[in-house]
Amino acid sequence: MGGAGRLLAPFALLAAAVCTPAAANLIGDADRGATLFQRQCSACHRIGPDAVNRVGPQLNGLYGRRAGAVPEFPYSKSMARMGSDGLTWTLETLDAYVENPKALVSGTRMAYKGLKDDGPRADLLAFLRDYSDRPRDIPEAEPTARKTLPDLAPEILAIEGDAEYGAYLSSECSTCHQRDGTDRGIPSITEWPAEDFVIAMHAYKEKLRPHPVMQMMAGRLSNEEIAALAAYFATLEE
Amino acid sequence: MLNRRIFIHSAVAATAALSAPRVLGQTKPRVVVIGGGAGGATVARYLAKDAAGALDVTLIEPNATYYTCFFSNLYLGGFREFESLAHGYDAIAAAGVTLVQDMAAGVDPAARTVTLAGGGVLPYDRLVISPGIDFVEGSVPGWTLADAEVMPHAYKAGPQTQLLKAQIEAMPEGGLFCMVAPPNPYRCPPGPYERVSMVAHMLTQMNPTAKILVLDPKEKYSKQALFEEGWQKHYSGMVEWIGPDMGGNVVEVRPGSMEVLIDGEVQKVDVCNVIPGQMAGAIAAAAGVTDATGWAPVDPATMQARADANIYVLGDASAQGDMPKSAFSANSQAKVAAMAIRAELTGSKLFPAKYSNTCWSLIAPEDGVKVGASYEPTPEKIASVESFISQTGEDAALRKATYEESLGWYEGITADIFG
Numbered sequence: 081m082g083g084a085g086r087l088l089a090p091f092a093l094l095a096a097a098v099c100t101p102a103a104a105n106l107i108g109d110a111d112r113g114a115t116l117f118q119r120q121c122s123a124c125h126r127i128g129p130d131a132v133n134r135v136g137p138q139l140n141g142l143y144g145r146r147a148g149a150v151p152e153f154p155y156s157k158s159m160a161r162m163g164s165d166g167l168t169w170t171l172e173t174l175d176a177y178v179e180n181p182k183a184l185v186s187g188t189r190m191a192y193k194g195l196k197d198d199g200p201r202a203d204l205l206a207f208l209r210d211y212s213d214r215p216r217d218i219p220e221a222e223p224t225a226r227k228t229l230p231d232l233a234p235e236i237l238a239i240e241g242d243a244e245y246g247a248y249l250s251s252e253c254s255t256c257h258q259r260d261g262t263d264r265g266i267p268s269i270t271e272w273p274a275e276d277f278v279i280a281m282h283a284y285k286e287k288l289r290p291h292p293v294m295q296m297m298a299g300r301l302s303n304e305e306i307a308a309l310a311a312y313f314a315t316l317e318e
Numbered sequence: 319m320l321n322r323r324i325f326i327h328s329a330v331a332a333t334a335a336l337s338a339p340r341v342l343g344q345t346k347p348r349v350v351v352i353g354g355g356a357g358g359a360t361v362a363r364y365l366a367k368d369a370a371g372a373l374d375v376t377l378i379e380p381n382a383t384y385y386t387c388f389f390s391n392l393y394l395g396g397f398r399e400f401e402s403l404a405h406g407y408d409a410i411a412a413a414g415v416t417l418v419q420d421m422a423a424g425v426d427p428a429a430r431t432v433t434l435a436g437g438g439v440l441p442y443d444r445l446v447i448s449p450g451i452d453f454v455e456g457s458v459p460g461w462t463l464a465d466a467e468v469m470p471h472a473y474k475a476g477p478q479t480q481l482l483k484a485q486i487e488a489m490p491e492g493g494l495f496c497m498v499a500p501p502n503p504y505r506c507p508p509g510p511y512e513r514v515s516m517v518a519h520m521l522t523q524m525n526p527t528a529k530i531l532v533l534d535p536k537e538k539y540s541k542q543a544l545f546e547e548g549w550q551k552h553y554s555g556m557v558e559w560i561g562p563d564m565g566g567n568v569v570e571v572r573p574g575s576m577e578v579l580i581d582g583e584v585q586k587v588d589v590c591n592v593i594p595g596q597m598a599g600a601i602a603a604a605a606g607v608t609d610a611t612g613w614a615p616v617d618p619a620t621m622q623a624r625a626d627a628n629i630y631v632l633g634d635a636s637a638q639g640d641m642p643k644s645a646f647s648a649n650s651q652a653k654v655a656a657m658a659i660r661a662e663l664t665g666s667k668l669f670p671a672k673y674s675n676t677c678w679s680l681i682a683p684e685d686g687v688k689v690g691a692s693y694e695p696t697p698e699k700i701a702s703v704e705s706f707i708s709q710t711g712e713d714a715a716l717r718k719a720t721y722e723e724s725l726g727w728y729e730g731i732t733a734d735i736f737g
Contacts, residue, residue: 104694104703141538215640215702217502218540219677220689224640225701227694248669251364251653255646255674256730265726292706293676296692299704300672 104225106206107171108199113207116200120192127211136190143212143222145169147185158187170222174205227300241304246312249305252297274310281306346374347663350432350442352422352601354379356388357448357632357648359410359735364656366414372664376440377410378432380421384736385475388645389728391509392680394472394483395516396523403475409737422449425605427626444659447607447614447623448632448648449599450474451505454612457595458498459570460579468573469590472513473505485589486517492527493588496578498569499534500593503613505634505643507540508689510593512679515545518553519682531587532559533580535567540642541679541689547710548681598635605629613637618695619671620658621651630655639699640691646675649731671695678724684714686721 117127124135131138137150148155148163155163162185167173177184178201180194195201213221253269261270269277283289284298285306301309351362354377362377369375385403392398411417421435425445432440453463453471461469472482486495495517499510514532521528530553539545549557560566565581571592572578578585597603597612607614607623614631615624616638623629632655633648641647654671661668676690691705708720 104696104701106696106698106701213538214502215691215705216642217507217536218538219507219642219675219691219702220540220705220707221702223691223702223704224699225694225696225703227692227703244667245669247368248653248657249672251734252650252672252674254730254734255649256676256727258730258733260733262726262729262733264729265722265724266730293688293690296690296704296706297674300692300694 104227106225107209107223108202108204108206110203110206110210112200113203113205116204117207120195121204124190127208139208140211141213142169142174142208143171144220145212147173156185156187156189158185159189171205171209171226174208175201178204241307241309241311243308243311243315245305246308246310249301249309250312253309256293269313270316272313274314277310277313278306281309346372347443348374348376348441349444349446349659349663350440351375351377351446351448352432353448353450353599354381354384354407354410355448355450355633355648356386356645356731356735357634357652358446359384359407360649360652361446361448361630361632361656361659362415363410363413363735363737364653365659366410368656368666369660369664371414373660374416375414376416376418377407378418378420378422378434378440379407380419380435382406382419385479386645386728386732387473387475387505387509388731390472390475390479391513391516393479394486394513395519395680397516397680397683400480405732405736407736413737422601423604425601425629427606427629430628442628443663444628444630445605446630446632446655446659447599447602447605447635448652449601449635451596451634451643452599454595454597457501458592461498461571461573461592461594465571465573465592468576469571469592471593472591473500473509473593473596482589482591486520487524489521489525489528489588491525492529493525494529494531494586495521495589495591496531496533496585496587497591498571498578498593499532499536499539499566501535501595503643504593504596506677507642507644508545508677508679511539511541511545512681513591514557515548515553515679515681518549518556521556522553528556530557531578531585532557533566533569533578534559534561535569537561537563540677541687541707543710544687544708545679545681548685548687552682552685596634598631602631602635607631609637611637618698618700621655622658630659639693639696640702641673641675641693641700642677644675644677645731645735646677647673649735650674673700676727678720678727680721680724684718684721686717686724687712688720688724 125139127139131140133153137153146163147167148159178195181188181190215221256266257269261268281298284294287295351358362375366375384405393400407417422432423435424433430442470478470482472478568581570579578587598608598614602608602614607625607629614636616631616636621630623631632651634643650673660666673693678688680686687708689707691702693700694703
């Protein structure tokens with residue numbers, strides 16, 4: 081991570097308004113997770129190339145897998161039922177299961193008390209994630225990081241809405257929404273009144289409006305960023 | 319006004335002097351962009367547009383017309399005219415970008431120059447490399463680039479795409495279309511499977527007893543459940559997919575006799591679409607920014623090459639982490655890079671990087687699906703933080719709306735890239 085440092089250093093001298101880029105956090109530390117796996121899981125579970133079922137099922141490709149879905153593994157009735165009911169292993173469901181297995185799957189055969197400590201649990205989940213699909217190759221794969229809302233320096237982002245920041249953010253909108261107001265297949269957002277814009281973004285953010293792309297796009301905008309976008313679109317109206 | 323301009327220029331010069339030696343007599347920082355596709359054309363246009371004259375931006379691209387690889391499958395399926403994939407560079411030039419219609423032949427990172435195939439030399443303060451993909455030699459035994467005239471890859475849009483379509487149209491009745499699918503990572507993860515859908519659609523219309531054979535080295539692929547459902551529904555019995563457990567990873571081709579060997583077993587084919595393993599476009603390696611994988615590692619916050627702070631790498635050629643290699647990704651990365659380069663060279667504000675991607679695929683007429691994710695930089699890589707995908711069993715109205723949305727997206731992104 082020398083890059084951002086290299087990039088920022090000369091400008092810190094000149095421009096006080098430069099902010100530190102916000103960074104998402106990877107699930108946990110996979111190397112620490114590997115040690116933990118070795119200590120607490122490997123008596124029953126195998127993972128990696130040529131892993132086979134032992135006392136527990138092999139754990140390759142765990143993220144995104146339906147519960148109870150490894151062929152030829154004798155699951156408990158309880159786990160098999162959870163699978164047919166639709167339980168899929170995601171960051172959230174695995175987190176809950178590893179924290180307290182019987183709370184999620186009451187009749188599980190896994191004789192493991194659970195890992196209450198958030199940090200080590202995150203490390204273990206990061207380790208397991210490394211043996212699942214890569215999102216680069218399969219874009220629908222489970223996330224590898226937890227998103228963070230950006231922590232912006234106040235001098236960059238007045239709560240009023242920074243139109244310059246909005247202009248940058250809007251470049252993400254214009255991949256699909258044409259600035260000239262063309263309205264085919266994808267609706268126009270040009271000259272959308274600022275107040276309606278803010279309300280609509282919050283409705284997507286809270287998943288009240290149904291479109292998955294927009295739920296995702298709005299879902300990671302902070303209140304300040306929505307304000308910045310609204311301010312930018314307001315300048316377009318002038 | 320004159321005084322103000324002079325002041326701005328000297329301020330910029332003072333800024334850049336900290337990191338970049340000046341070329342004698344030069345008044346503006348120079349950004350050279352190699353490659354006029356989704357990454358390069360976007361970054362050039364955004365730099366020129368947003369810097370409003372403060373940067374000297376040059377785009378090197380050998381072709382006067384760019385044919386998008388995205389949506390070229392729809393041409394294969396008969397849903398679009400080939401010319402609908404064509405885009406020119408007039409609006410990019412009008413935005414203030416200097417166009418150089420030539421091929422970048424070499425980069426001297428120490429001297430900060432790009433050498434052109436035509437002999438010219440272009441100095442730069444910052445270089446953006448966005449060359450797309452090249453094919454890995456020997457990836458499919460029996461196939462070299464010279465064989466693409468017989469067994470087309472059609473994975474760079476242009477004459478190859480037209481050749482593949484002509485071959486499909488000329489298939490004998492009840493013939494066999496074979497696709498050798500690529501290993502990860504490659505451009506456009508759902509692309510080969512959308513292509514299978516489009517070929518199946520065309521064959522259903524004109525050659526309904528023909529068959530499609532897909533030989534795949536991968537156990538899983540993107541949108542797999544959606545494609546399998548669609549093939550069953552629309553093209554029942556036409557498509558056979560052979561994964562690595564059945565020999566899909568031990569494939570050799572014989573272009574001379576139009577044969578394919580699957581784990582040693584000979585299969586005669588009528589059309590063979592070989593999509594080989596891929597790597598960054600050759601100029602990235604020539605610039606010294608690729609690693610042993612053949613891709614160019616970049617700083618997740620800026621798209622700056624890990625190997626050289628003066629070079630940015632965009633799109634398919636970059637190794638950035640979780641983003642798939644797609645036009646949407648390249649366009650998204652280009653906007654982050656444009657912002658970072660402007661911040662470096664003109665002192666404009668540096669905002670946090672945000673990335674996103676959505677890939678639409680067409681399975682059959684008005685049966686569209688999509689997959690997408692949002693991404694954020696971590697110190698190690700660009701990481702995926704959220705994703706969504708169309709569901710199996712969706713109703714026809716939703717699938718039609720998704721298809722129409724994809725048409726809107728094509729118009730939108732091409733307007734965003736090419737102006």
